Structure formats: structure tokens, C-alpha cells
Amino acid sequence: MGSDRGLCEICRDVGATATCRTCGRRVCARHYERGRGLCIVCTASLCAICGKRLSIARCQVCLRLVCAKCSMQVDPVRRVCLDCYRSGRRAGEPPIEVYSMRKLASRIIRLEK
Numbered sequence: 001m002g003s004d005r006g007l008c009e010i011c012r013d014v015g016a017t018a019t020c021r022t023c024g025r026r027v028c029a030r031h032y033e034r035g036r037g038l039c040i041v042c043t044a045s046l047c048a049i050c051g052k053r054l055s056i057a058r059c060q061v062c063l064r065l066v067c068a069k070c071s072m073q074v075d076p077v078r079r080v081c082l083d084c085y086r087s088g089r090r091a092g093e094p095p096i097e098v099y100s101m102r103k104l105a106s107r108i109i110r111l112e113k
């Protein structure tokens with residue numbers, strides 16, 4: 001039994017010792033984060049807000065990776081995270097701070113002319 005030892009599905013170099021609880025990949029110790037029970041691919045793509053679920057998209061405002069529960073679909077193609085949604089920032093509009101900075105900058109430029 002067991003001619004297939006099962007190599008780590010990430011490096012394909014070392015025998016797998018653990019299974020990622022999210023994607024089910026068989027991975028070696030180097031590519032497994034024991035604390036979370038996830039492979040490194042999954043840890044790298046976790047939601048930036050809850051840190052638990054896998055992200056499915058990027059917030060169109062702050063560009064963080066977000067999962068389905070921590071984001072809102074604002075139109076058929078765009079998603080924003082709940083933080084941005086609650087603070088009234090929407091896809092397509094720059095964050096408030098950036099916007100006012102830009103206004104300020106254009107005012108300075110105008111004065112210098």
C-alpha cells in the first residue's frame with residue numbers, strides 16, 4: 001500500500017505532512033501554517049478584515065483583499081469592503097483624504113502660476 005507518498009502540492013519536492021483545512025492541499029511543514037491550519041497559499045489570500053475566510057475579491061477603494069462576508073457588491077462588477085462601505089466611500093471615488101489632498105495640491109499649483 002502507498003506507492004503514492006503524496007508530495008507537497010506547493011513545492012512538489014518534500015513529502016506532504018499536513019492538509020490545508022481550506023483548500024485541501026496536501027503540503028509539507030514548510031508550506032503549512034500550523035496555527036491556522038492553512039497552507040501558505042491560503043494564508044496569503046486571507047481576507048484582510050476578518051483574517052479567517054478566504055478572500056474572493058479586492059476592495060475597489062482601499063484595495064485590500066476581502067471575503068464575501070466582509071464586502072458588499074456595489075454594482076455588477078465592483079466590490080468594496082464593509083469598512084469603506086460604512087464610511088460612505090464607494091468604488092470609483094477616491095478616499096476622502098486623498099480627494100482633499102488632491103484639491104489642496106491643485107490649489108497650490110494654481111497659486112504658483
Ligand SMILES: [Zn+2]
Binds near residue numbers: 010012027028029030
Ligand atoms: Zn512544500
Ligand SMILES: [Zn+2]
Binds near residue numbers: 042
Ligand atoms: Zn490551502
Ligand SMILES: [Zn+2]
Binds near residue numbers: 048067069
Ligand atoms: Zn472577511
Ligand SMILES: [Zn+2]
Binds near residue numbers: 059061063064083
Ligand atoms: Zn475597502
